[in-house]
Amino acid sequence: MTPEIDADRLWDAHMRIAAIGPTPEGGSNRMALTPEDTAARALLLDWVRPLGLRVEQDAIGNMFLRRPGTDPSRQAVAFGSHLDTVPTGGRFDGVFGVLAGLEVLRALHDAGVTTAAPLELVNWMNEEGSRFRPAMMGSRVFAGDLALETALSTTDDHGVSVREALATSGQGGSLVPGPRDWACWLEGHIEQGPVMEATNTDIGIVTGTMHARYFQLVVTGEPSHVGPTVMGRRRDSLAAAAEVILAVERIALAAEPGGRASASWIENYPNARGNVSNVTRLHCDVRHDEAARAIAMEAALRAELAAIATRRGVTIEVDPYTTFGPIHFDPALGALLRRKAGDRQLTTRDMTAAAGHDSVLVAPHCPSAMLFIPSVGGITHNPKEYSTKEQVALGARVLLDAVLELAG
Numbered sequence: 001m002t003p004e005i006d007a008d009r010l011w012d013a014h015m016r017i018a019a020i021g022p023t024p025e026g027g028s029n030r031m032a033l034t035p036e037d038t039a040a041r042a043l044l045l046d047w048v049r050p051l052g053l054r055v056e057q058d059a060i061g062n063m064f065l066r067r068p069g070t071d072p073s074r075q076a077v078a079f080g081s082h083l084d085t086v087p088t089g090g091r092f093d094g095v096f097g098v099l100a101g102l103e104v105l106r107a108l109h110d111a112g113v114t115t116a117a118p119l120e121l122v123n124w125m126n127e128e129g130s131r132f133r134p135a136m137m138g139s140r141v142f143a144g145d146l147a148l149e150t151a152l153s154t155t156d157d158h159g160v161s162v163r164e165a166l167a168t169s170g171q172g173g174s175l176v177p178g179p180r181d182w183a184c185w186l187e188g189h190i191e192q193g194p195v196m197e198a199t200n201t202d203i204g205i206v207t208g209t210m211h212a213r214y215f216q217l218v219v220t221g222e223p224s225h226v227g228p229t230v231m232g233r234r235r236d237s238l239a240a241a242a243e244v245i246l247a248v249e250r251i252a253l254a255a256e257p258g259g260r261a262s263a264s265w266i267e268n269y270p271n272a273r274g275n276v277s278n279v280t281r282l283h284c285d286v287r288h289d290e291a292a293r294a295i296a297m298e299a300a301l302r303a304e305l306a307a308i309a310t311r312r313g314v315t316i317e318v319d320p321y322t323t324f325g326p327i328h329f330d331p332a333l334g335a336l337l338r339r340k341a342g343d344r345q346l347t348t349r350d351m352t353a354a355a356g357h358d359s360v361l362v363a364p365h366c367p368s369a370m371l372f373i374p375s376v377g378g379i380t381h382n383p384k385e386y387s388t389k390e391q392v393a394l395g396a397r398v399l400l401d402a403v404l405e406l407a408g
């Protein structure tokens with residue numbers, strides 16, 4: 001019997017995961033290791049129980065669900081993504097990659113097909129980085145890009161550490177995080193941009209990612225009274241931060257079309273109505289298709305920060321705490337995905353991923369590739385994020401076809 005993707009079952013799985021941590025606007029809020037994330041993980045385990053997989057978790061909470069092959073000498077074909085979301089998350093980012101992988105395993109199970117190579121479905125911990133930074137935390141620890149101890153000691157905005165959150169949620173496993181016996185890695189993901197829809201592309205072949213550089217900034221001024229303190233005497237960290245935010249945007253506009261930059265998080269002290277603010281923390285990033293241009297964007301940002309600090313009598317500390325990319329995915333795997341899509345009469349397009357993905361961390365360890373399905377309207381990290389049932393099913397079909405060829 002030929003394994004077939006069940007489009008209805010795959011869609012139903014998306015809607016059931018989306019119902020965990022629902023937001024009023026119809027999206028999902030499942031930040032890493034929250035009760036919602038934990039419930040989604042439990043549901044995934046419920047679903048795989050009839051499939052007879054070996055379930056393992058490592059000490060940073062990554063999940064590895066393995067289906068044995070018939071040839072013990074073969075390395076595994078691995079695939080997956082992440083079930084965590086940003087607070088204003090949609091129903092498809094990350095979820096598609098995990099559930100498409102689940103559907104591949106279900107299809108093989110239903111058809112009674114065992115591949116020669118083992119298969120391994122992965123759910124990475126804290127891809128989004130909304131609760132604990134940096135993003136792609138689980139895959140970074142797996143890849144040795146971030147020390148386990150550093151990750152475990154990281155705290156969220158309420159002072160809860162990753163170590164505590166893993167213990168509370170029961171998601172810390174016994175495996176030492178590290179690369180596994182994988183022959184290759186595939187990740188299905190939504191595009192999160194408008195290009196595929198605009199060009200009638202069914203399957204995006206992701207050839208690589210942008211280079212991104214992340215910064216945590218601390219603007220420090222002096223506390224004072226909003227009434228008596230004359231304007232010329234103020235060292236207002238919030239007003240300085242406002243200038244920083246606009247500078248970040250200017251740098252991005254000047255770097256289009258290949259560049260992007262955002263200030264995306266702010267914390268202000270004392271954040272009191274009668275106070276001129278004295279400490280404002282910002283998070284921002286710059287990214288570009290070309291690494292050299294991203295580095296130039298950082299230089300432009302640092303020049304702006306120095307000018308703002310001098311002009312306003314504040315200090316601005318810069319913590320350039322992480323980067324990702326540029327990554328070039330495996331051309332042979334990209335060619336395989338392109339061919340498998342073509343075999344199903346689907347249109348393809350080579351693309352560069354603008355967002356970070358766990359695949360960026362896996363790629364140095366084994367041949368890796370990503371495929372995209374379209375995002376309606378290019379909307380993402382938003383409750384309106386949407387891909388159609390057919391788009392979701394087509395992506396899973398190409399994943400299934402590729403896995404069948406790779407795993408023999």
Ligand SMILES: [Zn+2]
Nearest residue numbers: 093094127189
């Ligand atoms: Zn994602």
